[in-house]
Amino acid sequence: xxxxxxxxxxxxxxxxxxxxxxxxxxxxxxxxxxxxxxxxxxxxxxxxxxxxxxxxxxxxxxxxxxxxxxxxxxxxxxxxxxxxxxxxxxxxxxxxxxxxxxxxxxxxxxxxxxxxxxxxxxxxxxxxxxxxxxxxxxxxxxxxxxxxxxxxxxxxxxxxxxxxxxxxxxxxxxxxxxxxxxxxxxxxxxxxxxxxxxxxxxxxxxxxxxxxxxxxxxxxxxxxxxxxxxxxxxxxxxxxxxxxxxxxxxxxxxxxxxxxxxxxxxxxxxxxxxxxxxxxxxxxxxxxxxxxxxxxxxxxxxxxxxxxxxxxxxxxxxxxxxxxxxxxxxxxxxxxxxxxxxxxxxxxxxxxxxxxxxxxxxxxxxxxxxxxxxxxxxxxxxxxxxxxxxxxxxxxxxxxxxxxxxxxxxxxxxxxxxxxxxxxxxxxxxxxxxxxxxxxxxxxxxxxxxxxxxxxxxxxxxxxxxxxxxxxxxxxxxxxxxxxxxxxxxxxxxxxxxxxxxxxxxxxxxxxxxxxxxxxxxxxxxxxxxxxxxxxxxxxxxxxxxxxxxxxxxxxxxxxxxxxxxxxxxxxxxxxxxxxxxxxxxxxxxxxxxxxxxxxxxxxxxxxxxxxxxxxxxxxxxxxxxxxxxxxxxxxxxxxxxxxxxxxxxxxxxxxxxxxxxxxxxxxxxxx
Amino acid sequence: xxxxxxxxxxxxxxxxxxxxxxxxxxxxxxxxxxxxxxxxxxxxxxxxxxxxxxxxxxxxxxxxxxxxxxxxxxxxxxxxxxxxxxxxxxxxxxxxxxxxxxxxxxxxxxxxxxxxxxxxxxxxxxxxxxxxxxxxxxxxxxxxxxxxxxxxxxxxxxxxxxxxxxxxxxxxxxxxxxxxxxxxxxxxxxxxxxx
Numbered sequence: 030x031x032x033x034x035x036x037x038x039x040x041x042x043x044x045x046x047x048x049x050x051x052x053x054x055x056x057x058x059x060x061x062x063x064x065x066x067x068x069x070x071x072x073x074x075x076x077x078x079x080x081x082x083x084x085x086x087x088x089x090x091x092x093x094x095x096x097x098x099x100x101x102x103x104x105x106x107x108x109x110x111x112x113x114x115x116x117x118x119x120x121x122x123x124x125x126x127x128x129x130x131x132x133x134x135x136x137x138x139x140x141x142x143x144x145x146x147x148x149x150x151x152x153x154x155x156x157x158x159x160x161x162x163x164x165x166x167x168x169x170x171x172x173x174x175x176x177x178x179x180x181x182x183x184x185x186x187x188x189x190x191x192x193x194x195x196x197x198x199x200x201x202x203x204x205x206x207x208x209x210x211x212x213x214x215x216x217x218x219x220x221x222x223x224x225x226x227x228x229x230x231x232x233x234x235x236x237x238x239x240x241x242x243x244x245x246x247x248x249x250x251x252x253x254x255x256x257x258x259x260x261x262x263x264x265x266x267x268x269x270x271x272x273x274x275x276x277x278x279x280x281x282x283x284x285x286x287x288x289x290x291x292x293x294x295x296x297x298x299x300x301x302x303x304x305x306x307x308x309x310x311x312x313x314x315x316x317x318x319x320x321x322x323x324x325x326x327x328x329x330x331x332x333x334x335x336x337x338x339x340x341x342x343x344x345x346x347x348x349x350x351x352x353x354x355x356x357x358x359x360x361x362x363x364x365x366x367x368x369x370x371x372x373x374x375x376x377x378x379x380x381x382x383x384x385x386x387x388x389x390x391x392x393x394x395x396x397x398x399x400x401x402x403x404x405x406x407x408x409x410x411x412x413x414x415x416x417x418x419x420x421x422x423x424x425x426x427x428x429x430x431x432x433x434x435x436x437x438x439x440x441x442x443x444x445x446x447x448x449x450x451x452x453x454x455x456x457x458x459x460x461x462x463x464x465x466x467x468x469x470x471x472x473x474x475x476x477x478x479x480x481x482x483x484x485x486x487x488x489x490x491x492x493x494x495x496x497x498x499x500x501x502x503x504x505x506x507x508x509x510x511x512x513x514x515x516x517x518x519x520x521x522x523x524x525x526x527x528x529x530x531x532x533x534x535x536x537x538x539x540x541x542x543x544x545x546x547x548x549x550x551x552x553x554x555x556x557x558x559x560x561x562x563x564x565x566x567x568x569x570x571x572x573x574x575x576x577x578x579x580x581x582x583x584x585x586x587x588x589x590x591x592x593x594x595x596x597x598x599x600x601x602x603x604x605x606x607x608x609x610x611x612x613x614x615x616x617x618x619x620x621x622x623x624x625x626x627x628x629x630x631x632x633x634x635x636x637x638x639x640x641x642x643x644x645x646x647x648x649x650x651x652x653x654x655x656x657x658x659x660x661x662x663x664x665x666x667x668x669x670x671x672x673x674x675x676x677x678x679x680x681x682x683x684x685x686x687x688x689x690x691x692x693x694x695x696x697x698x699x700x701x
Numbered sequence: 702x703x704x705x706x707x708x709x710x711x712x713x714x715x716x717x718x719x720x721x722x723x724x725x726x727x728x729x730x731x732x733x734x735x736x737x738x739x740x741x742x743x744x745x746x747x748x749x750x751x752x753x754x755x756x757x758x759x760x761x762x763x764x765x766x767x768x769x770x771x772x773x774x775x776x777x778x779x780x781x782x783x784x785x786x787x788x789x790x791x792x793x794x795x796x797x798x799x800x801x802x803x804x805x806x807x808x809x810x811x812x813x814x815x816x817x818x819x820x821x822x823x824x825x826x827x828x829x830x831x832x833x834x835x836x837x838x839x840x841x842x843x844x845x846x847x848x849x850x851x852x853x854x855x856x857x858x859x860x861x862x863x864x865x866x867x868x869x870x871x872x873x874x875x876x877x878x879x880x881x882x883x884x885x886x887x888x889x890x891x892x893x894x895x896x
Contacts, residue, residue, distance in 0.1 A: 087780025096799025119810035130757030497731030544721030
């Protein structure tokens, strides 16, 4: 009788809340003819308790808040001047509503949501998972690691937890179960990974928090970047550690699963040696059974990272040594391009000594346009890189008015050279194949995310603008993927037409879904802003403030209490409700304890990860259960999520102990 | 009766669908504006107001549509475990206590708010020479009226459910997590990948 138990749990919780309110409320005061300020404050608390109960009953939260707000605001106004009360309540309502309609922060929500739906429908998650899985095949627990990384990237780009968890449940769960993974770990890595999207920017959660708390969304994005990556890294670290310590939980993949099928030309050429670049260069000379154009194409793909590096290095060189007068604008823009590239090199480092990722790192730091020519001779990669370095060096004296090359540039150059030497030295045929797969799944997505984030963080555009351009990019991405799919499929010559028709459906459906999701979030905002106005009018805020201050908490204790309350609220409520209803109560208290609202927001965002994972409203678990094989029980899924919730608590502790994890980037970028 | 309910559903859905295309307009407008500002060096002062109006109209007019599809977020602690009859009883009560007064107040207040704006021929003051703002304010009572209509339909649904013990049917619509659709996506891709 599971259902009974759940109901008992809920009802007893409600009973506790109601009983507390009924006992604490000094009824004798309220029955007097006139209400003093104190009594109104008590009404405020009553309202807060009632709204929690009403939300638990399951009525749409937006209208619960709206109805209660109107009623209690009317009481507050009536107490001051009964004649004006009706007029004032109506004015308050319509003005609050209009404020939400004209809120220039919230505009970004429908745009990011739209971008998410479009990217989701690009249908590239399958490729992404497969290529990451192959790329990471050597790590212990590689499937779980690949799952988490895929989830993190895909969830970051789409922000739709339900879809990510469902897709990965269809894709990764069977794969992991087949490989003999423990059910709990498989379920935990999917659900926890899928929720990363609400933390790692660009996320809707941070916009909602920013709009509620009056904190700049841009700074929140900059601040949440590293805590988000840290949380993902902790998940990955935990999985790897567990796989090392108890291999029985996550047996390594059999050799056959790790094999990459080589195409014909590669098989022919690989006879000459393991190194792909050398083999391809030799292949240019002509080989029986190998088309030369194919070889050129492959060589070009293999050297793409090199080309990209040239761009980055040249640009950062120009930025670093630009004459002083022009630095203001060009320096800003160019570092905007260079820095995200460095960011993406970081996860590559975290990925360890894995080859294709090494290729990426190399890809982001080095060579020269004409290196393709250099490599067409039997190129020792070191030699190529050295020649690139040699070419870079004479440029410095050539430009007279330029500033001297700073040390960090030389460091970057050295790292780039080393990386490229390593990369091309180790680039075997299999790795080239894996790299090509990453190129068509991982990099476009990463590029989209970095472009959106980069333009927001470096102040090139507002979040709303970046979101719109991102949505447009998502549209192009979806179109390109669909087109390529159809090109290889049965549609053949009609691929373009099929794609256009399909994109029509995709845009239509994405628009409808966007309208529903935005209406849900924004109407909730309308409701909550009327509600919190009523709460403030009744003086509930004062009461809370006096009560909290009377406790004489230290800032640490206050933070602990606040986070604990939010954590508990995460069990019955969803993150939208928690933020729009309870943040207006917490935020005014922050200055009293000297806590930065930005920092508090980061803690809350980390904390609310748990809202998706904690039963009974753990949406992630239910989505996974919906697509999991029958023998996977809900209890197993919940049990699998527990260690990841523990990691979230650890991550919060880390962030609290070293606030710089979150605050360093905003301080560098915006000089906070 | 069921026919009438579905008709109102259809109206709400149609309105919601029609206005949901504003997101496409919004995306294109902003993308163009960014392009125009950075590449053509030709920013438009009205773009800010236009963005706001598109966004505000989009979500306000989609309110009834979302209600018709049961898309407004609910606290799902107990609700999912109730029998349909219990669900309907609570919903009915709370629709009458919270929803109806709230939305009527919003529509009524919005009507006068918009009327004032029309009367003074109000223009946006965000930028000099801002675009007219009265049509945007008119959205409040219009959206409120559609929402009210849909709310009444929902109340009737609750009543039917209490009498019959099961929820009357709704129109189908795109779902955020459509498992069948997602399955197809993974499957199709798997084939195209060729292993």
